[in-house]
Amino acid sequence: MHIEVISNVNEAQAERFVHRTAIVIDVLRATSTIVAALEAGAAGILPVETVLEARALQGSGNLIAGERFCRKIPGFDLGNSPDEFSTIPVQGRRIVLTTTNGTRAIHKAMRAENVLAGSINNAAACARAALDLRRDIVLLCAGSHDEFALEDGLCAGLLISELQLLCPAPIEMNDIGSAMLGLYKSTSGSVQELVFASATGKRLCKNGSNRDVERCSKVNISGIVPRMQGDMLVQN
Numbered sequence: 111m112h113i114e115v116i117s118n119v120n121e122a123q124a125e126r127f128v129h130r131t132a133i134v135i136d137v138l139r140a141t142s143t144i145v146a147a148l149e150a151g152a153a154g155i156l157p158v159e160t161v162l163e164a165r166a167l168q169g170s171g172n173l174i175a176g177e178r179f180c181r182k183i184p185g186f187d188l189g190n191s192p193d194e195f196s197t198i199p200v201q202g203r204r205i206v207l208t209t210t211n212g213t214r215a216i217h218k219a220m221r222a223e224n225v226l227a228g229s230i231n232n233a234a235a236c237a238r239a240a241l242d243l244r245r246d247i248v249l250l251c252a253g254s255h256d257e258f259a260l261e262d263g264l265c266a267g268l269l270i271s272e273l274q275l276l277c278p279a280p281i282e283m284n285d286i287g288s289a290m291l292g293l294y295k296s297t298s299g300s301v302q303e304l305v306f307a308s309a310t311g312k313r314l315c316k317n318g319s320n321r322d323v324e325r326c327s328k329v330n331i332s333g334i335v336p337r338m339q340g341d342m343l344v345q346n
């Protein structure tokens with residue numbers, strides 16, 4: 111099996127996804143929030159790229175969620191904080207989500223045969239689901255503002271490590287994959303510290319979202335695997 115890690119959305123040309131399973135990673139915070147929303151009983155997450163698209167879908171049973179500049183968008187039902195999804199009732203609702211990096215990354219991966227959402231929270235479950243799909247795997251790190259983000263790279267390393275534990279066959283990977291695996295192995299045990307030390311972690315803390323950074327850096331606390339079906343991410 112081959113694993114390719116893509117370091118940020120800018121590097122994600124469509125042809126890199128064809129016939130493969132893509133795992134989109136945006137630890138802070140979109141893919142962690144998607145896992146939390148499904149865990150809270152949401153029917154599905156519809157990722158859209160713009161605020162206008164989300165507003166057009168408000169009502170008819172949909173809740174609209176997302177952020178710009180790390181803050182909830184005015185008039186939206188929810189922001190991009192995983193904690194919000196356990197305080198505001200979302201059971202059975204469709205969530206239309208737009209975020210700066212994460213939802214854009216999901217759209218970039220749409221040419222893949224399967225699209226999953228991965229995070230530090232659901233890494234083991236996500237690795238297992240990806241292996242079951244029996245395709246080469248692309249790990250797309252969403253990054254932040256078109257650049258590599260440390261927390262996404264760390265999560266890619268964690269996912270590769272989980273895949274190695276589960277897969278009896280040898281796994282080949284590109285150089286970024288080897289580097290991220292090395293990063294994860296050298297820092298396991300201090301995952302949370304590294305996420306707090308990342309640029310996005312610091313930015314979110316400055317905006318008062320320390321609890322989100324803490325929650326998003328907890329390893330394997332969820333068995334939820336969001337998988338794209340049609341235009342929605344639903345529980346696999």
Ligand SMILES: O=C(O)[C@H](CS(=O)(=O)O)OP(=O)(O)O
Nearest residue numbers: 138139140180209210211212
């Ligand atoms: O609010 C978030 O979690 C981030 C904001 S930032 O652009 O990385 O500062 O958006 P996301 O799309 O979840 O990375």
